[in-house]
Amino acid sequence: MYWFISLMFLGLVLLGGANIYGAWLLIKERRRNEMNEQLIQGLRDNIATLCASIGSVGERVMDIERQFKSMDHRQKQIELREEETANYTQAVNLVRHGADVEELIANCGITRGEAELISRMYATPHHIN
Numbered sequence: 001m002y003w004f005i006s007l008m009f010l011g012l013v014l015l016g017g018a019n020i021y022g023a024w025l026l027i028k029e030r031r032r033n034e035m036n037e038q039l040i041q042g043l044r045d046n047i048a049t050l051c052a053s054i055g056s057v058g059e060r061v062m063d064i065e066r067q068f069k070s071m072d073h074r075q076k077q078i079e080l081r082e083e084e085t086a087n088y089t090q091a092v093n094l095v096r097h098g099a100d101v102e103e104l105i106a107n108c109g110i111t112r113g114e115a116e117l118i119s120r121m122y123a124t125p126h127h128i129n
Contacts, residue, residue: 091115095122 091099091108095118099107104115 088114088118091118092122095119096124098124 087108087110091104091110091114094104094107101112101115101119104110104118105112108115110118
């Protein structure tokens with residue numbers, strides 16, 4: 001009978017140890033879960049911040065696109081003016097070298113009225129008709 005009581009005592013000790021070990025594992029798992037929840041919440045906060053940032057970046061990209069389109073439009077206008085000015089500059093140079101109105105029309109792509117005006121304004125005295 002003594003051995004039976006000893007065996008029962010040993011069984012109770014082992015059972016108590018197993019319960020303590022199980023409780024320790026449970027506490028450890030709860031702590032791990034709490035840490036994971038904190039990590040997940042931090043990640044959610046980071047994602048929310050990134051989403052907000054993406055929205056403002058999108059707005060900035062649209063602003064830059066509008067500025068680019070405006071600058072492109074202005075550049076095209078400047079290029080058109082330069083082309084027109086180049087025709088007049090060429091006409092003035094030709095008049096100064098003795099070209100007549102017909103040559104200005106043919107070579108510079110300007111109208112007869114423009115050619116006559118440039119011819120009158122820039123012709124040297126010995127080339128005036």
